Amino acid sequence: xxxxxxxxxxxxxxxxxxxxxxxxxxxxxxxxxxxxxxxxxxxxxxxxxxxxxxxxxxxxxxxxxxxxxxxxxxxxxxxxxxxxxxxxxxxxxxxxxxxxxxxxxxxxxxxxxxxxxxxxxxx
Amino acid sequence: xxxxxxxxxxxxxxxxxxxxxxxxxxxxxxxxxxxxxxxxxxxxxxxxxxxxxxxxxxxxxxxxxxxxxxxxxxxxxxxxxxxxxxxxxxxxxxxxxxxxxxxxxxxxxxxxxxxxxxxxxxxxxxxxxxxxxxxxxxxxxxxxxxxxxxxxxxxxxxxxxxxxxxxxxxxxxxxxxxxxxxxxxxxxxxxxxxxxxxxxxxxxxxxxxxxxxxxxxxxxxxxxxxxxxxxxxxxxxxxxxxxxxxxxxxxxxxxxxxxxxxxxxxxxxxxxxxxxxxxxxxxxxxxxxxxxxxxxxxxxxxxxxxxxxxxxxxxxxxxxxxxxxxxxxxxxxxxxxxxxxxxxxxx
Amino acid sequence: xxxxxxxxxxxxxxxxxxxxxxxxxxxxxxxxxxxxxxxxxxxxxxxxxxxxxxxxxxxxxxxxxxxxxxxxxxxxxxxxxxxxxxxxxxxxxxxxxxxxxxxxxxxxxxxxxxxxxxxxxxxxxxxxxxxxxxxxxxxxxxxxxxxx
Numbered sequence: 001x002x003x004x005x006x007x008x009x010x011x012x013x014x015x016x017x018x019x020x021x022x023x024x025x026x027x028x029x030x031x032x033x034x035x036x037x038x039x040x041x042x043x044x045x046x047x048x049x050x051x052x053x054x055x056x057x058x059x060x061x062x063x064x065x066x067x068x069x070x071x072x073x074x075x076x077x078x079x080x081x082x083x084x085x086x087x088x089x090x091x092x093x094x095x096x097x098x099x100x101x102x103x104x105x106x107x108x109x110x111x112x113x114x115x116x117x118x119x120x121x122x123x
Numbered sequence: 124x125x126x127x128x129x130x131x132x133x134x135x136x137x138x139x140x141x142x143x144x145x146x147x148x149x150x151x152x153x154x155x156x157x158x159x160x161x162x163x164x165x166x167x168x169x170x171x172x173x174x175x176x177x178x179x180x181x182x183x184x185x186x187x188x189x190x191x192x193x194x195x196x197x198x199x200x201x202x203x204x205x206x207x208x209x210x211x212x213x214x215x216x217x218x219x220x221x222x223x224x225x226x227x228x229x230x231x232x233x234x235x236x237x238x239x240x241x242x243x244x245x246x247x248x249x250x251x252x253x254x255x256x257x258x259x260x261x262x263x264x265x266x267x268x269x270x271x272x273x274x275x276x277x278x279x280x281x282x283x284x285x286x287x288x289x290x291x292x293x294x295x296x297x298x299x300x301x302x303x304x305x306x307x308x309x310x311x312x313x314x315x316x317x318x319x320x321x322x323x324x325x326x327x328x329x330x331x332x333x334x335x336x337x338x339x340x341x342x343x344x345x346x347x348x349x350x351x352x353x354x355x356x357x358x359x360x361x362x363x364x365x366x367x368x369x370x371x372x373x374x375x376x377x378x379x380x381x382x383x384x385x386x387x388x389x390x391x392x393x394x395x396x397x398x399x400x401x402x403x404x405x406x407x408x409x410x411x412x413x414x415x416x417x418x419x420x421x422x423x424x425x426x427x428x429x430x431x432x433x434x435x436x437x438x439x440x441x442x443x444x445x446x447x448x449x450x451x452x453x454x455x456x457x458x459x460x461x462x463x464x465x466x467x468x469x470x
Numbered sequence: 471x472x473x474x475x476x477x478x479x480x481x482x483x484x485x486x487x488x489x490x491x492x493x494x495x496x497x498x499x500x501x502x503x504x505x506x507x508x509x510x511x512x513x514x515x516x517x518x519x520x521x522x523x524x525x526x527x528x529x530x531x532x533x534x535x536x537x538x539x540x541x542x543x544x545x546x547x548x549x550x551x552x553x554x555x556x557x558x559x560x561x562x563x564x565x566x567x568x569x570x571x572x573x574x575x576x577x578x579x580x581x582x583x584x585x586x587x588x589x590x591x592x593x594x595x596x597x598x599x600x601x602x603x604x605x606x607x608x609x610x611x612x613x614x615x616x617x618x
Contacts, residue, residue: 007508014507014562015500021557022499025280026490029321032279032560033593036569037600039561044604056528061511064528065535065562066503067597073529074605082612090609094602100529101536102598105567106590108540113574113586116544118175120150120168120265121275174579274576276543277593278552278559278568280495283488318476319483327483331474365486373473399488 006060013055013062036067043071048079073097125249129343131310131336138305138460139248141241142255142298143196145189146413147182148405149264149290155390160413161291162189168265168290176210179263179292180219183208186292186412187220187259194296198223201296202253205240207231208261208404209288210270215261225257233433234329234358235312236260237293237408238452241429244297245306245454254298261292262403271322271438282323286360287397289389293408295416300460304419308344308455312336314435316448322441325402326363326386329432332449333359334370337430340453341376348378352424355415357407357431357451360386360400385410385431407431415456422458429454495556502551502558510535510562532563539564543571569594 017039024035046052052072056063063069077097081089095102126134145162153164163185170178170185183206191197204223206216207230216229232239240258247253265275267288273279297306315332333356341347348354359367364384371378385407386400411429418424436447474482513531518524542548548568552559559565570590577589591598 007511010511011504011508014510015504015558018503018507018558018561019496019500021503021561022496023492025557025560026492026495033569033596035557036560036566036594036597040597040601041604044601044608048608061509061514061531062504062507064514065507065510065532065564067561067563067566070532070563070566071601071604074601075608078605078609079612082609087610087613090606090613093609094605097605098601101532101563101566104533104536105540105563105570105594108537109543109567109571109574109590110586112540112544112571113578113590116575118265118275118576118578119546121268121549269576273593274572276546276549276568276575277572278543278549278555278565280553280556283490317474317479324483324487327487331479362483362486362488366482369482369486370474 009059010062013059014065017066017068039067040071043068044075047072047075070098070101073101125246128308129339131339132308132343133310134308134461135245135249135306136461137249138300138307139245139297140299140301141295141304141306141416142301143190143194143296144412144416145186145193145294146409147186147189147292148409151395152289152291152389152409155395157388157410157414160417161409162413175263175265175269176214177218179208179210179215179261179266182263182290182292183215183219183259183261184222186261186294187223187257190257190294190296196255196296198225201225201255201257203228203244203247203256204259205230205243205256206259207236207240209233209267215263215266216259220259232450232452233435234262234402234404234407235431235433235450235452236404237411238357238429238431238454241295241297241306241454242309242311242452244295245309248297248299256297257294258297259292259294260404260408262288262290262405264288264290267403281398283398284321284324284326284362285398286325286358286386286400286402287390288403289401289406289409291403291405291409293405293412295412302420303458304416304456305460306454307457307461310336310340310343310453312451312453314448314450316446319447320444322447324362325434325447326359326361326399327366328434328447329449329451330359330363330366330370332451333363333367333430333432336451336453337371337378337428338374338376340428348376348381351381351426351428353383353427354378354381355427355429356382356384358386358400358402359384359432360402361392362399388414419456419458424458426455426457429456498554499556499558502555503561504558506535506558506562506564535562535564536567539567540571543568544575566594566597
């Protein structure tokens with residue numbers, strides 16, 4: 001039962017964050033790219049205000065997988081790096097904290113682009 | 124020679140003939156309601172080429188070849204070529220038609236290009252500047268999508284007002300008066316801007332231009348919807364068609380019973396998932412060259428207006444927040460020529 | 471001659487344009503987005519059960535999802551899923567990976583450097599730019615006010 005509740009929290013929080021994105025798509029003139037930017041910057045802000053980490057602790061993947069979670073890793077990385085290296089950490093911390101997602105997306109994106117051929121859309 | 128009627132309309136007194144037409148389509152177009160009428164349906168979206176742009180060029184080449192074959196002509200018999208497409212610097216036409224060796228005019232009229240090229244071809248014949256002229260245009264879903272919207276593999280939802288760019292090419296040969304369909308009159312459209320900015324609602328951007336051109340034609344010729352069997356717009360799709368009917372009704376022209384749109388003929392919206400309907404140069408060209416021209420020739424359609432519409436924006440202008448102006452060009456196509464031809468001939 | 475002003479035409483357009491099926495779209499975004507996040511959570515649990523420490527398990531789960539997204543993008547599956555999932559496939563990190571992979575694949579025809587390499591960021595680039603910029607601003611504020 002406890003395990004079910006844990007997964008339910010991940011599902012509900014993750015789903016809710018995505019549903020907010022859909023509301024923005026359907027009811028505003030915002031393009032998907034703008035919505036992604038808003039989510040990431042919001043993640044950085046919430047991470048900086050130390051609001052996001054409790055949500056990650058509570059909902060696990062439900063909070064860490066949406067792009068807001070990736071934004072919060074930028075804030076967390078920056079905080080750790082500034083504490084350790086001072087002002088230079090302000091520049092290096094964000095990428096360090098979020099490196100896994102970016103590097104993986106670039107590298108796997110590269111591999112996929114090399115391996116596959118563009119195909120026509122039918123539907 | 125041609126006679127100016129009213130302010131915007133030109134009556135082509137010799138009534139040039141469209142002596143042949145050919146249409147090439149893609150898989151989705153081939154599966155649509157008029158798919159069987161295409162001369163050739165290519166199930167390989169790449170048309171055996173390396174890129175979507177080259178695929179579109181190949182489609183145009185095939186359309187040009189097909190219409191020449193159907194008329195038993197060779198490229199040397201054609202004096203001028205009017206061609207265009209949606210790609211930057213109209214490369215689909217340039218690359219597809221470079222081997223024909225026909226004196227070439229490149230056009231950009233967005234999705235109105237079929238009407239634009241047909242009007243210019245008919246004027247050439249009317250003015251006795253040439254014996255045979257070819258008009259050709261195309262669009263390809265994949266090349267248009269990556270130029271104007273997103274990469275094909277990008278996951279996104281299409282708005283209900285958005286339209287599906289047709290993968291199709293159409294070609295016509297216009298010559299001296301000899302057989303139906305005859306081009307009896309033409310009205311060249313002006314650029315019309317009604318403050319539409321939504322890239323996902325092209326029908327709304329183009330409907331005002333169609334309305335203005337049709338209204339001007341009616342006023343110039345003192346005719347109305349009742350004088351025609353069919354008023355066929357290029358690619359307004361559902362949203363644009365509704366808007367056109369309403370705009371013209373405000374001018375006291377009720378076109379509802381006579382109006383059809385190529386974007387709604389080419390696909391079955393119920394099953395083919397094209398949202399508001401089809402669009403692209405190939406939409407109007409494909410429907411005209413496969414379905415309409417043979418119908419006029421067989422006398423099934425006697426008098427009709429072909430009004431192809433274009434949305435005149437570029438990805439850059441849209442990103443800079445500019446409006447999307449529209450344009451619409453009109454041709455009166457008929458199964459009978461203008462009376463002057465029968466009386467005076469070409470004397 | 472002009473009886474229809476731009477403003478009144480705008481009203482006509484709004485009336486003629488069918489709205490998005492929002493109720494369906496939002497529920498689908500919730501379900502698909504929730505499912506992707508639950509899969510992510512399952513991966514976190516899986517890695518932790520294999521003895522991976524928590525601070526590594528979280529990024530490892532993200533990396534795995536990014537890999538799957540890049541793969542499904544290449545196989546032309548992700549865009550079909552996105553047609554139904556909408557923001558449910560856009561907002562998770564898989565949407566970011568799709569936004570990187572799709573242009574890279576599509577623009578490969580313009581070469582590996584200026585095509586694949588440069589166009590890779592046409593959609594997702596702004597996310598990196600503004601994410602990192604926000605992080606640096608935050609870092610400078612932290613440093614100036616000695617908040618860390």
